[in-house]
Amino acid sequence: MRQLTMMKATLEALSGEMARNPAIFVLGEGIGKRGGNFNTTSGLFDFHGPQRLRDTPISERGFVGLACGAAMTGTRPVVDFMFADFVLDAAGEIINQIAKIQYMSSGRIKMPIVLRGCIGIGHAAATHHSGSYYSLYAQFPGLRVVVPSMPGDAKGLLTTALRCDDPVLFLEHREVLGLKGPVPEGDHLVEFGKASVMRQGSDVTVVALALMVHKALAACDILERDGISVELIDPRTIAPLDHDTILRSVAKTGRLLIVDEAFAPCGIGAEIAALVADVGFDELDAPIRRLNGAHTPTPYSPPLETAVVPSTEIITQAIRDLCDE
Amino acid sequence: MQEKQPFLELYRTMMLIRLCEERLAKSHSRGLVHGxxxxxxxxxxxxxxxxxxxxxxxxxxxTHRGHGHALAKGLDPRQLIAELYGRETGCSRGRGGSMHLFAPEVGxxxxxxxxxxxxxxxAGAGYSxxxxxxxxxxxxxxxxxxVNNGAFHEGLNMAGIWKLPVLFVCENNQFATxxxxxxxxxxPRVAHRGAAYGMPGIELDGNDVLAVHTAAGEAVARARNGEGPTLLECITYRTRPHSEGMGDFTYRTREDVEQWKTRCPxxxxxxxALETGWASIEALDTLEREVAAVVELAHEFGEQSDWPNPATATHHVYASH
Structure with a gap:
């Protein structure tokens, strides 16, 4: 299969869906002629023009609220945040309005809206360009939260998002945007709530998201040479979260490590740990372990930045330790 | 607008809102309205x-003060009252209450x-x-x-840039709670802010339905013709407390309220109508009795309607529940 970067893969999904559905339009800063800070809309302006590729003022709350009203009245907005940090000013519009309107209207108003932006630590971007907010959004009823790690999945998940009548947070880790992987041609959909088993294994289950999937894959390779067989699961969407695949894997391995760059307290790792402790307790042969990014704003200086993110070495050691328990 | 019928319709709609609100106030004190x-x-x-x-x-x-907007847009008063009573027949099927009325069927x-x-x-609907x-x-x-919230600035600015077909109607009742x-x-001149966003801003007597009707007619025509948004500032006054059951005279005087009641729209x-002779007192009285009967029936409908089934409390969170 051909290899594309995640950036190219999601552009292919957006481009295909915009050609297919004239109600889709994109809002964001520099997503018109410029083609997006991360090339999210590269080349689309020439096809679809300024109404469908709408450069906005720096009014995050404003254009997210505008997108809400548009989604209620027959169009399908895609809001391109650039960095997910920027949209915190619009959190009320997302959490109080977009997430709740289907419910309040007893399902008579749909909310077909995609809210996409970059997350993740790297590039010495420091704390206003490196947050991961997926656990926050996943707590609220009414939102779908997608965190892809592979280009092929990203294409399939974005296509699903663009055909979904629910609001979708599509959060792309900046450090994986440029990584290449196999991407199916043509129509490609990946269902929400279906995890991907990246590696089959029998000794320990590792659940990882976004960039951590790639670091965990490297750890799997190292451990394989030592005869440790790791089953690696990428949930791909955390709302909905695929309980069955995680529980089935833990039933097989008896051990679980969750690797999440985002904060530990009240995070998706805590949720997965609680799920397994609750439903899969009898299957466990060792305590559930979590590895998270440090609970601190993201520092700028490279050695400090490196220190707050789980590395392949740390993940490898954590898996070894867990296997010894 | 010189014909008799449109005047009567304006009168009927205002009367429907007034009598519904008075009914709801009474029901609130009886515990029928829960929130x-x-x-x-x-x-x-x-x-x-x-x-x-x-x-x-x-x-x-x-807004939170939205019963009048709902009725004027065509919501059946039975669905309004049933919603406030928390019933399955309410416009939001009991999921919204007073502050979350939804009826996309009537816009x-x-x-x-x-x-x-x-x-x-x-603004987003205008974009659509x-x-x-x-x-x-x-x-x-x-x-x-x-109007001192960021949403006002950001929304009017975007509507101004993209010439969106929107009316921004500020009901300046002079108190934020x-x-x-x-x-x-x-x-404090809200209408003057229109200029900052490249749109007409018009100040009106919000208690004069004919003045509002005329200005809104021009604004709607502009919007439909692709000429962009308009800001209307309608100066008005609410003559009941902010919310039913709240006190009213710590921040304004009884005399102020009584004075404004004499300016009742x-x-x-x-x-x-009586001065210009387009309606007789008998015709207006008849209309008022008709509306009162509609409101009374709506109240009975609400009171007799079923409660929502508790098993459905988590339905409609997502498009496919």
Missing amino acids: ACHTYVGQEAIATGVSAHLRLEDVVFS LMGTSGIVGPCILQA FKLLKTDRVAVAFFGDGA EVPFACSAGN ILKLKRH
């Missing part, structure tokens, strides 16, 4: 005068418990209508409390 209840008494001319120009497919985004896209978002959502190449229009109703508008605005239109 907060912000009435529109005194402000009826605004929703009525604006909505008279709207088609079924046009849309309205409203009511929601009242809201949060001040400000309706402005942005109306433009993209879909229709001549539909969107209206945001909001109070003076909303109990904080006087005069204490909240560096420039319904009385004003009635006086005008």
